[in-house]
Amino acid sequence: MFDVPDGMRVVPLDGPAHGPRVGLVTGPDDPPSVLAGALLTVAREADVRQALDELLHTYLDGHGC
Numbered sequence: 342m343f344d345v346p347d348g349m350r351v352v353p354l355d356g357p358a359h360g361p362r363v364g365l366v367t368g369p370d371d372p373p374s375v376l377a378g379a380l381l382t383v384a385r386e387a388d389v390r391q392a393l394d395e396l397l398h399t400y401l402d403g404h405g406c
Contacts, residue, residue: 351400353401367381
C-alpha cells in the first residue's frame with residue numbers, strides 16, 4: 342500500500358491463515374467509544390479486510406514472493 346521501506350522486505354507467511362493480519366483493538370469502555378464504533382462500522386461496510394488482502398496479494402505477486 343505504501344511500498345516497502347529501504348532495507349526491509351515482505352516475506353509471505355507459510356501455512357494457513359488463522360484470522361485477520363490487521364486488526365483494531367478497542368478497550369472495554371463504558372459507555373462504548375462512539376468514534377471506535379463508527380470506525381468499525383465504516384471498515385466493515387467498506388470491506389477493508391478484502392481490500393487489504395487484495396493489495397497484499399497484488400504486491401507479493403508482482404515482486405516474486
